[in-house]
Amino acid sequence: MTLHTRLAGVAAHLPETTLSTAELEDRLADRNPALDLPRGLIHDHSGVRRRHIAPPHEKPSDLAAHAARRVLEECDLQAADLDLLIYAGVSSDAVEPATGHIVAAKIGACCPVFDVRNACNSVLNAIQVADALISGGRHRRVLICCGELPTAGTPWTLSSAEEYVTVAASYTVSDAGTAVLLEAAAEPGVLAHRFSAYSAGWPAAVSAVDNLTSDPQADRPTIGPLTVDSAQLVRGFENIDYAVFHKPLADLGLTWDDFAAICVHQASLATLWWFCDQVRIPQGKVVVTIAQHGNLVASTLLVQLARVVGSGRVRRGDLVALVGLASGASAGIVVVRW
Template identity: 25%
Template structure:
């Protein structure tokens, strides 16, 4: 027998404010058609004034705990993936810990931008396999609307706010690829590509948070190859192939990247969970949001083999293979 980190519950939260593409037509040289054809995005959610990343994360975590039938007293730790924390410190994780009434265990943040949830899942999985924890909350939460340059039509129309969460727990498995839970992961980074996607400020440079900057075309050229490559690597680690995958649950950055990666892997789009049209790019929140929606809509079912992959600033990228 071997230990597997199994998903016991999933949940998400989206801010109430829904912003359609037409919202940007009054202030930018853009249109609903321009945004749709280039990104697949139709609308996104923006946090209300005063609503923080930890607020969204707490709501998503509460939904995941309810879905799992787990009390917060059973949770050993919280891992939050975010690039838009409430404060420089303390971590969003500790704020979620307080908000949930959790008075034991540990909480911390992981920062790998859009690949953050893959990194957080990989970290949480390692902690469970090492016996450091039995039950963990793994959360992706972002308020990217706080770091947008509203005069830059190439970036500000792409991003949204939201949060998704999983309850991950230690279960016994047989040790083969028929087990439920996380079966394999692969994470990578290459700092030489920093200028493709970054925020032009920070504590030790400008002393301010800065605004997001992106070289979209250059990033697209890197994304499909790297995403397909990391996906194949993760599948190979556990002795699986692309045809074994029931659902790809990708980072929801851009429909062209999503479809390009699926095509390169030989997986049809009817086996891909797509939420980018409703959420925009929510960075580290996008995969858990898509997982939660996939379960809610009845697509993802117990026993399905899922592949999630993501790429973000750093560049950082990776993939996780898990059986639901």
């Protein structure tokens, strides 16, 4: 019998505490009284009005574990029922071991684990890997989970107004945990996936390793501020062949209009609509999360999927496209029938 992969469930955990962009600007002004930091820059350039902030004691594995427990409960399963756990995120608890081990220990799983990491496309690549393992008969039930804690690296102290512009993308990010459960099935749920990269564009968006904290007393992980050359980043995406998005649809005999929802990674509202115009995605199909939830990093697409499934906009049998864009630069699409 031919094995296929279906998405059995999806869950998102968004921390209750939020910080508005106006509140963030107030905090920056208080901590940098000698600088004249322009008001409105963050919202004007990104569209972000609010972001989620995890409790001080929580780490990426905690956020991922919250979502993992929720999806298992909704699917009436136990952690012992898992064949494999893949942790897919930019944030991690430690350089070693794989954060997947930490999540597995927290939820009580005893299956094999590993991490997949490719900036904001980490979850999409994990789905690609899980589909290959399930359809190849290696595993029957795979949990992909992600915990993003980018606000831990917020640069609150600045040397100049120029630095503020350079690291402005660091003020758009948001904390979140997500999980998706994939299972072997007789009928296909994951219909197609395709990826592309323009790796010469990697310097456009960087959070450098040498900016990581070396303080052994730090009680939560931190990452260096994200520095972004917006023009260079856009050029990187322009160098990616957009056939990566169109060919899978053509092979399946589909158009964008056939989808109940199209989940697209969102680093800024302006970039989102620019990209949709480039690849002809109808704006009415897009699940917009950037304004009220910020840039959710690799958790973005699963937060959007959980949102449309939970609201009833997407029902069993409906088509959904997961469209990824990530620094590097990389792009990809996963087409699923929910």
